[in-house]
Amino acid sequence: MKILQINNCHYRRGGADVVYLNTIELLKEKGQEVIEFSQSSDKNETALFADNFVEYYDVLNLSFIKKIKKSPRLLYSVESGKKLADLIEKTKPDIAHIHLYKGILTASILPVLKKYKIPVALTLHDFSLLCPRNLLFDGANKICEKCITGTTFNCIIKRCNRKNLFFSTMSFLEYNLNNNFYKPEDYFNRIISVSKFNYQKHSLRENLKPRLTQLYNFFPNINAVKTSNIKGNYFLFFGRLSIEKGLNTLFTAAKLIDKSIKIKVAGTGPMEEELKQRLYLENIDNIEMLGYKTGTDLEKLISNSSFIIVSSECYENNPMTIVEGYSYGKPVIGSRIGGIPELIEEGTTGYQYEMANHKELSEVITKANSLSDESYKAISGNAREFAIENFSDTVHYQRLMEIYKTMLVH
Numbered sequence: 001m002k003i004l005q006i007n008n009c010h011y012r013r014g015g016a017d018v019v020y021l022n023t024i025e026l027l028k029e030k031g032q033e034v035i036e037f038s039q040s041s042d043k044n045e046t047a048l049f050a051d052n053f054v055e056y057y058d059v060l061n062l063s064f065i066k067k068i069k070k071s072p073r074l075l076y077s078v079e080s081g082k083k084l085a086d087l088i089e090k091t092k093p094d095i096a097h098i099h100l101y102k103g104i105l106t107a108s109i110l111p112v113l114k115k116y117k118i119p120v121a122l123t124l125h126d127f128s129l130l131c132p133r134n135l136l137f138d139g140a141n142k143i144c145e146k147c148i149t150g151t152t153f154n155c156i157i158k159r160c161n162r163k164n165l166f167f168s169t170m171s172f173l174e175y176n177l178n179n180n181f182y183k184p185e186d187y188f189n190r191i192i193s194v195s196k197f198n199y200q201k202h203s204l205r206e207n208l209k210p211r212l213t214q215l216y217n218f219f220p221n222i223n224a225v226k227t228s229n230i231k232g233n234y235f236l237f238f239g240r241l242s243i244e245k246g247l248n249t250l251f252t253a254a255k256l257i258d259k260s261i262k263i264k265v266a267g268t269g270p271m272e273e274e275l276k277q278r279l280y281l282e283n284i285d286n287i288e289m290l291g292y293k294t295g296t297d298l299e300k301l302i303s304n305s306s307f308i309i310v311s312s313e314c315y316e317n318n319p320m321t322i323v324e325g326y327s328y329g330k331p332v333i334g335s336r337i338g339g340i341p342e343l344i345e346e347g348t349t350g351y352q353y354e355m356a357n358h359k360e361l362s363e364v365i366t367k368a369n370s371l372s373d374e375s376y377k378a379i380s381g382n383a384r385e386f387a388i389e390n391f392s393d394t395v396h397y398q399r400l401m402e403i404y405k406t407m408l409v410h
Helices: 015-029 064-075 078-091 109-115 165-181 196-202 247-254 272-281 295-303 320-327 358-369 373-390 393-409
Strands: 002-006 033-037 095-098 120-124 190-193 212-214 234-238 262-266 287-291 308-310 332-335 350-353
Touching: 002 015, 002 078, 015 033, 015 320, 015 393, 033 078, 064 165, 078 109, 095 393, 120 393, 190 196, 190 393, 196 212, 234 295, 234 358, 247 262, 247 272, 247 358, 262 295, 272 287, 308 320, 320 332, 320 373, 332 358, 350 358
Parallel strands: 002 033, 002 095, 095 120, 120 190, 190 212, 234 262, 234 308, 262 287, 308 332, 332 350
Antiparallel strands: none
8 A cells, every 4th residue: 555644844843743753663564665755954864756845944933924935834734735645646645635735835735635536644743633733732831622612813812822813823823724715624534533522522523433443652663662570760851841831840749758769860852941940049959850762762762761750731732742651661650631531540550730730749748759669560561561552563453454444435
């Protein structure tokens, strides 16, 4: 089967990009022919069809006047449509699988796929079919569903995109273009939710429900991972250092626990300097900030930890931090929000706590730290077993191919 994989980025910028690239590798390993379509960048991983990628641009760093001039390109890229058409003419794909496309590749790719009668699957890595900002998160960094229950003009009123009028207006226009003009039911044969929570939210829309299916993300070569059921001497947070990840709650909780309990934070992001200042000004000496980690360095950090902490204060879907943690046999402490609770079996694969409740988080960390070696081995084994059952690349491939085949039938 010739499978066209489409995503805004061809490098590992965020969770959705990781899933896109992992999916490409998985399909190739299983003998499928993969055609990539993305944006050009010097950060890109190797791509066979890179010559057909869309020109790179960074609208965030443009002047206001240039942003205004480029705004039509944010909504509809003529270049994307032309380059995709050329790629389809050359490769003749059987199906297309889209991950992220808004803002870079844009909706211009949708009529092209329809013109060539290519069945399309869309993976919902966020809430882009329900929320102009994609996250169900407003400009005050609070969970918000006003665009589901009311008018999407709330995106502009609340300055939901970066607290910025321009970006919020563009999000509003883009959302309405993609939901009212390029209607999902006219362009997507199957819509894949990566969590049960995401599935339930999108099921509220009658036009989406018949096309929805649910499939968790996966961990590549999960059976080859060297797991560890030995209790490490630190807790680990790894990911983007941004407000919605609940790091302020985690740092406050760290002040309440015994100073002998160590927490390591790996990652970078807009809150990095602010968090470093908190460590210094508030004398939080049981947290160590490690900066960005990847590859074998990150693998060792995960493998040698005790628990993974997922302190998010937004509607997470299927966090790769939990997928990776469980795959290494590491239980998780997670906030009770979004798709996180469905992945944590209380006391069996980890522990939950009330979102943003630093007192309860500190109590859970203390409880987890007090586990005996025997109890820890049991909870570690459960986490690994959960990963094998839910995040296996073998299971994922079988289910994904089933989805693809149903698209070809219709």
